[in-house]
Amino acid sequence: MIPFSPPTLTEDDINAVVEVLRSGWITSGPVGRRFEERIAEVSGTTGAVALSSATAALELALRAAGTGPGDEVVVPAYTYTASASVIDHVGAKIVMVDSEPGSPFPSVERIAAAVTGRTRAVITVDLAGIPFDSRPLATLLAGRGRIDAGLGAALGRPVIISDSAHSLGARLDSYPTGSLADLTAFSFHAVKNLTTAEGGALTWRSDLPTDQEALERWVRTYSLHGQTKDALAKSRGASWEYDVIAPAYKCNLPDTLAALGLSQLDRYARTLERRRELLAQYAEGLAGTGVTLLDHGGDGVVSAAHLAIATLPVADVAERNRVIQDLYEAGVSANVHYKPLPLLTAYRDLGFDIADFPGAHAFYSTELTLPLHLALSDADVAQVCTALATALRRSATRGTVSAA
Ligand SMILES: Cc1ncc(COP(=O)(O)O)c(C=O)c1O
Known part of the structure; x- marks a missing residue:
């Protein structure tokens, strides 16, 4: 895993x-x-x-x-x-x-x-x-x-x-x-x-x-x-x-x-360098899959490359969650960052309603965070990219089937 x-x-x-x-x-x-x-x-x-x-x-x-x-x-x-x-x-x-x-x-x-x-x-x-x-x-x-x-x-x-x-x-x-x-x-x-x-x-x-x-x-x-x-x-x-x-x-x-x-x-500069390198490998490995990686390289930005946040070409939360399950079955642990606060009980109880936050809700619905850490080898990144591409192909098939 x-x-x-x-x-x-x-x-x-x-x-x-x-x-x-x-x-x-x-x-x-x-x-x-x-x-x-x-x-x-x-x-x-x-x-x-x-x-x-x-x-x-x-x-x-x-x-x-x-x-x-x-x-x-x-x-x-x-x-x-x-x-x-x-x-x-x-x-x-x-x-x-x-x-x-x-x-x-x-x-x-x-x-x-x-x-x-x-x-x-x-x-x-x-x-x-x-x-x-x-x-x-x-x-x-x-x-x-x-x-x-x-x-x-x-x-x-x-x-x-x-x-x-x-x-x-x-x-x-x-x-x-x-x-x-x-x-x-x-x-x-x-x-x-x-x-x-x-x-x-x-x-x-x-x-x-x-x-x-x-x-x-x-x-x-x-x-x-x-x-x-x-x-x-x-x-x-x-x-x-x-x-x-x-x-x-x-x-x-x-x-x-x-x-x-x-x-x-003492090794933090190298840590950051490797994390940025891994993000670049994801960008290369996911080209053509329909996945959009959050841009870490805007004007003048040098990111700390903490999370590999991806937007998937999927219809909704249920489909995104199926992709996460498929990745897990393929030996890849993924995550979601974040469930917008109005979706959480504590903030709903304070009166917040997700309907008032359509931008956050939409981004969350198709978001998936890929593994990003120093134990990842270049081969691991390639394996994650392949597993995600495969999961997305299966997802596209499900979309066709359910639309038919
Ligand atoms: C965006 C953000 N803010 C604050 C925190 C809280 O950090 P800590 O666990 O050190 O209190 C976290 C922890 O995950 C976080 O992701």
Whole structure:
């Protein structure tokens, strides 16, 4: 079976974790700080805080933007739940926007049209590793939204937060993700390009008009119960004394996991190169099959090549699902990214109706995600392409039969 997205772990990765386990300090400490410095380097930012997940990073980003009850936050309907659930967590109203026809992405104009006088922040998503260009969005949002205080007031517009769970190391016009939006959340979950098993990071662009050291301190404090000292600082000398300034979260990243990420960063440039190469092989291998691969190579875009998103020449969801079953029987594990949020119970219960999101619904109905990971050989890619072409031929026959 060709798996969908297993992690690639080397002996160096394992040794890096073991070294921390033997070191006498296993939770957040010096290794995590080195990991943060390297993440800041990769994303062209002045700093980063390592956290337990991208979800935690997104939620802290919303709180750093001062988002709370009475505020609205705009988010695409075509994304993973974590992009939107965090808006609910902070007590704000989720405002979803549809995708453009034939695309999983909303346009900046569509996002801007959803902004009201209550909009505190906008969350954009770098789906599949393709960086979303928030720069024209920033221009469109100038002077709009709820910008009475905090970061929004300093920016003169709602705060733009990038869900960059898929896009560490991507670039747009030579700006790395992390440098485009105001605040950026990365994920290091087990299926991501770079993994700490579970983990994430929050970064802020280097010219963000705020006291960035204060922002970093705030994020650290809010990721550690609102406690003014972390465990390492408390363990030094007789400096046990601390305060808790807010009843906050516990979502720091321990050194045991940071070590895994730090080790993988050493080969991350090669990882990205190979992932891009695999995408190119899919494009070549699927030529003439009627499959359209999501474009990772727009103007100035260098994608992180996280997902191989394909649009199939099939009639509907049932037929797409049959193709996934056929692929499975041919030894290929495929997936779907994503079921639009209004199709999920949680968001239906919040009042969202998929009928209001025809673009997202249509893209989802014929979407299939192909395996993309470093254990794939060139021969594996060829096998996936052959299996998909065969499944699509069978699908076309079924279409003819059922139409007759
Ligand atoms: C688009 C997107 N956003 C956010 C997340 C959440 O990441 P994490 O699991 O690190 O919280 C994911 C995870 O799959 C994701 O795909």
